[in-house]
Amino acid sequence: MSGAIGYYVHHHGQGHRQRAMAIAAHAPNRFTLIGTGLADLPEPFRRIDLADDRLTKDNTFEGFDGGAERPDALHYAPIAHDGVRARNLAMVEWIAREKPAAIVVDVSVETAMLARLCATPTIYVRLAGHRNDPAHLDAFRGARALLSPFHADLDDPEMADWILAKTRYAPGLTGPGAAPRPCDRVVLVVVGAGGSVIDGERLAAAARSTPDLRWRVIGSVKPAPVVPDNLKMLGWVSDADREIAQAGVVIGAAGDGVLGAVAAAARPFVCLPEPRPYGEQVAKGRRLRALDAAVVLDKWPEAADWPEVLERARRLDRQRIYALHDSQGTEKAAAFLLEVAGR
CATH class of the missing domain: 3.40.50.2000 (Glycogen Phosphorylase B;)
Incomplete structure (x- = not known):
C-alpha cells in the first residue's frame, strides 16, 4: 500500500x-x-x-x-x-x-x-x-x-x-472561533444546505416581534413578500464562522458544522433540530438540552414568544457549550x- x-x-x-x-x-x-x-x-x-x-x-x-x-x-x-x-x-x-x-x-x-x-x-x-x-x-x-x-x-x-x-x-472541526466582538443586538439565523423548515414569513414575523434587535440570516431561505427593516437576508456567505462569532444569539439546527462553530465562539444558541435520517439532529438536541448548553425547541416558536426565547438563551452559561469545542x-x-x- x-x-x-x-x-x-x-x-x-x-x-x-x-x-x-x-x-x-x-x-x-x-x-x-x-x-x-x-x-x-x-x-x-x-x-x-x-x-x-x-x-x-x-x-x-x-x-x-x-x-x-x-x-x-x-x-x-x-x-x-x-x-x-x-x-x-x-x-x-x-x-x-x-x-x-x-x-x-x-x-x-x-x-x-x-x-x-x-x-x-x-x-x-x-x-x-x-x-x-x-x-x-x-x-x-x-x-x-x-x-x-x-x-x-x-x-x-x-x-x-x-x-x-x-x-x-x-x-x-470548524473554523477558528475567536474573532470580532459580539453585538448583543444581533440575532443570527443560520440555515444549512441540508434542508430547513425556516422560511421568510416566519423570520419576518420574528423580527417584527423584536423591533429593537437586528436579525441577520445566512443561507438559502424563501423570502417573505414584505421584509421588515430589522431583517437582513445575506444568502450564502464565505465567512459564516465570523458571522456566528459576532452574533448576540445564534439560531440554527443541530448539524455538526453549525453546532461546532457556535461552540467555538461560545455564543448563546437556540437550537431547532431538523428532521434527518436516523434522528441525528434530534439526538444531539436531546443531549444539548440535558447539558443545559442551548435552548432546544421542538418547533419554530410563535412570533410573540421570541423575546422570551432569546432572553432564555442569553441567560445560558456559555461555558457549557464552549466545553463541547476543541x-x-x-x-x-x-x-x-x-x-x-x-x-
Whole structure:
C-alpha cells in the first residue's frame, strides 16, 4: 500500500465537505477528496469528482433508492443507474492505481463496502443518531476506527460498548472561533444546505416581534413578500464562522458544522433540530438540552414568544457549550487519521 489516504465526501449538505477540507488541509499531500461536486475545490486539495448518483433531476437526496431487493448491508443501491456505475468504477480505478493506506468514509456504507472489497482499510465517520441498523453496524465492524465529529458528551448514552471502543471523538472541526466582538443586538439565523423548515414569513414575523434587535440570516431561505427593516437576508456567505462569532444569539439546527462553530465562539444558541435520517439532529438536541448548553425547541416558536426565547438563551452559561469545542480539533483529527492509516 502507498501513503495515500482517500477521503470520501457525501454530497448532502455542506458539513461533510467542510470537515474534509479542514482535516485534509493539515496534510494535503496525503489526502485525496473523493465525491460528487468537488470540481471547484481550491488548491492544494487533490480531488476526484465523481458522477452523481442521485435519482432526482433537482439534485435533492433523500437517501432512498426504492429497491425492494436491496441487501440489508446496503442503504442506497439503485438499479440501472449510470451515475452509480461510473462513480464506483472511478473509485475502484483510483484504489487499484494508488493502493491507498486507507479510505475515510464520510459517509456511505456502500463506499465502505466497496473499499473493503478492494482490499482497502476504512475509517468510518460515525454521526449521531440511532444507527443500529444492519448496514451501519456492518460498516462499523469493518472499519479500523470510527471518527465522530462531535464531543463525547453529545453521544448516545446507550451506545454499544464495542462501538464506543472504536470511536475517536473529534469536536472542533470548524473554523477558528475567536474573532470580532459580539453585538448583543444581533440575532443570527443560520440555515444549512441540508434542508430547513425556516422560511421568510416566519423570520419576518420574528423580527417584527423584536423591533429593537437586528436579525441577520445566512443561507438559502424563501423570502417573505414584505421584509421588515430589522431583517437582513445575506444568502450564502464565505465567512459564516465570523458571522456566528459576532452574533448576540445564534439560531440554527443541530448539524455538526453549525453546532461546532457556535461552540467555538461560545455564543448563546437556540437550537431547532431538523428532521434527518436516523434522528441525528434530534439526538444531539436531546443531549444539548440535558447539558443545559442551548435552548432546544421542538418547533419554530410563535412570533410573540421570541423575546422570551432569546432572553432564555442569553441567560445560558456559555461555558457549557464552549466545553463541547476543541480548539485543536482539526489537527488532532488529521493526526489520528494519519496514525490509523499508518498501522
